[in-house]
Amino acid sequence: MKNHFSWKPLVVVEVAVILLIALPSCNSGNILVVPVDGSHWVNMKVLMEELHLKGHIMTVIRGSNTMYIAEKSPLYTSITIPIRTHLTEDFFPKFLKNVFEVQRGDKYLIKFLKFQKELLFMMSEIHCYSCQMVSDILENTELVKKLKEAQYDLVLTDPALAGGVVLAHYLKLPLVLNVRWIPSGEGHSALAPTPLSYIPSPGSGFSDRMSFTERVINILYCGITVFQQRFMIGPHYQALCDRYFESSCDIETLIQSADIWLMRADFVFEFPRPTMPNVVYMGGFQCKPPKALPEDLEEFVQSSGEHGVILMSLGTFVDSLPSDICDEIAFVFATLPQKVIWRHLGNRPSMLGNNTLLVNWMPQSDLLGHSKVKAFVAHGGTNGVQEAIYHGVPVLGIPLLFDQYDNLLRLKEKGAAKILDIATLERGIFSSAILEILHNPSYRLNMQRLSRLHHDQPNKPLDSAIFWIEYVMRHKGAAHLRSESYKLPWYAYHSVDVIATLLAVPLLLLLTIIGVIRYFCHRVCKIKSE
Incomplete structure (x- = not known):
């Protein structure tokens, strides 16, 4: 009698079970x-x-x-x-x-x-x-x-x-x-x-x-x-x-x-x-390897040639600086051989050069990861600072409020950033600072060192x-x-109660000894007087 039983369905089932077991379990939270x-x-x-x-x-x-x-x-x-x-x-x-x-x-x-x-x-x-x-x-x-x-x-x-x-x-x-x-x-x-x-x-x-x-x-x-x-x-x-x-x-x-x-x-x-x-x-x-830029942005970046690109962004809440400061910054950018991509939502600066592209939004992390980006002019927000470290791009900081100065200071202390004060910012100071970031190799080398340290860890953050x-x-x-x-209450956390007890015990003992001595001295004096 011919056996019509087929082994193929069993094999398929076994393979499916093995695959299900091999897949990592994911309990939805x-x-x-x-x-x-x-x-x-x-x-x-x-x-x-x-x-x-x-x-x-x-x-x-x-x-x-x-x-x-x-x-x-x-x-x-x-x-x-x-x-x-x-x-x-x-x-x-x-x-x-x-x-x-x-x-x-x-x-x-x-x-x-x-x-x-x-x-x-x-x-x-x-x-x-x-x-x-x-x-x-x-x-x-x-x-x-x-x-x-x-x-x-x-x-x-x-x-x-x-x-x-x-x-x-x-x-x-x-x-x-x-x-x-x-x-x-x-x-x-x-x-x-x-x-x-x-x-x-x-x-x-x-x-x-x-x-x-x-x-x-x-x-x-x-x-x-x-x-x-x-x-x-x-x-x-x-x-x-x-x-x-x-x-x-x-x-x-x-x-x-x-x-x-x-x-x-x-x-x-x-x-x-x-x-x-x-x-x-x-x-x-939040940092990731850079993705390809939009075609028009990539074309602008590539047009910078050997001089490269400078990025400028002041974060989500700051659309623009006061117009006189924007004009000073725009004037300096116009004198540089680099191309500039500047996130700026205010009025167009009167001294804007042909080398500067104003944008409402930029793929900041992807741009920082581009090989032609030479410097990042930033306000010092945590996200931007961490992205600069991840991609190894030196920073020229213009802190405005909150933790921004403190963030930039940490980069400055490690030789990877320079900080400017908004109160004294004018073209001479800005020009000197951006040229130092661009032409002093220590800033880039120090930031790249921080980048290597950041990447050298057993697990991704x-x-x-x-x-x-x-x-x-x-x-x-x-x-x-x-x-x-x-x-714990504050006095227990700082051991104030313990310290007070430890001080009180010898003080009490000392006062007791003094009291006993005074008592005997008083008795002796009283006996002599009799």
């Missing part, structure tokens, strides 16, 4: 994302793109007035919160105009005080808006029910505006921070010991090698940060905590309780300092970031990596 707009969204979106490729589901909470966070996206679904605020699209341009006027004033002390006042009130207003948005969410009982029923695995947020931190704590979800800044300053300051003897305060403009005078000034800058947190920013968040949490807490404690800190820095760039085991350094995670996000989802948090020191 459910992530609630609370981002910050502007350049912060640019790098949050990089994380989200990679998480999307891994099959994770994401929901983004956004305000109705966001400029960059789209309501509809293939990466995520969104929950849009109506914003009841008087902040408008021209808020930052008006603020920057005031900053320019302050920085270009005559008297340094008055200029400094005016700048700090402008900055403090602006920061207070932005954090007030963040808190109002969270309050609107928590007052919406249907939305809160929806968020709880969604069974999110974790909250991913940028604590520069800490509304997402409050929301994560309210929903009792594990918390991962995409972080460099928190309301009280640089992220490390809330996480690990921060000796002011060698760790510069934000805004001080100092390196980790300070003279006595600089250490005094450094402490004063730290005082400004403490004042900002205690009286200008902290009260907004404290009102939220008092209203929505039964147990007493504050925003710094909530931030310190985060499971993982994805830190947008690395020690190729950052000054060495104490850190903690739940900090994952992912500086440059983005891969490390994704691993630790998934790690938190797999283990429902990472409490074993988190120090419990944030639960």
Whole structure:
């Protein structure tokens, strides 16, 4: 009898099973994302793109007035919160105009005080808006029910505006921070010991090698940060905590309780300092090998010949500098043999040369990776600085506000950048600085050294970031990596109670001995007198 049984289907099934076993397992996670707009969204979106490729589901909470966070996206679904605020699209341009006027004033002390006042009130207003948005969410009982029923695995947020931190704590979800800044300053300051003897305060403009005078000034800058947190920013968040949490807490404690800190820095760039085991350094995670440029842009770059190209961009919030400064910069660019690509959205500078191309947007990272790019004129934002390090392009910095001067200072200290002051910027100074960057090979060599150090690591920063996000989802948090020191009162953290006890014991013993001696002396004197 002929056997009609065929072995082929079995082989196909076996091969399919083997292939399924060989494929890496991917358990889809459910992530609630609370981002910050502007350049912060640019790098949050990089994380989200990679998480999307891994099959994770994401929901983004956004305000109705966001400029960059789209309501509809293939990466995520969104929950849009109506914003009841008087902040408008021209808020930052008006603020920057005031900053320019302050920085270009005559008297340094008055200029400094005016700048700090402008900055403090602006920061207070932005954090007030963040808190109002969270309050609107928590007052919406249907939305809160929806968020709880969604069974999110974790909250991913940028604590520069800490509304997402409050929301994560309210929903009792594990918390991962995409972080460099928190309301009280640089992220490390809330996480690990921060000796002011060698760790510069934000805004001080100092390196980790300070003279006595600089250490005094450094402490004063730290005082400004403490004042900002205690009286200008902290009260907004404290009102939220008092209203929505039964147990007493504050925003710094909530931030310190985060499971993982994805830190947008690395020690190729950052000054060495104490850190903690739940900090994952992912500086440059948004950087990728350059892609081909658009045809018209590539043609312009190639037309530069052996002289190469200079890039200039001042970030997402700065469309242009004051017109007189733009004219000075344009005049200098026109005298150079290099071609220039300048992101500029303001009025066309009157002294613009034929070698300068004005653009509304540029593929910045792809251009920095082009072999013909010789220098990068930048404001010093974290993203641009990290991209310059990744591609090994020296920087001429024009810092305007926030952390920009501090970022550029770290490059300057490593011999890879030069910094100009917007208050004194004119054609002679700008010309001298750009020529030094172009013709002094030490700047490029030092930046290329930083680039080699950055690339020489066992894992790509983005891969490390994704691993630790998934790690938190797999283990429902990472409490074993988190120090419990944030639960200690300040006197216990600094061992004031222990020191007081250790001092009190010998003091008490000494007083007892003195008391006994006085008692016997008194008795002896009394006996003699009798």
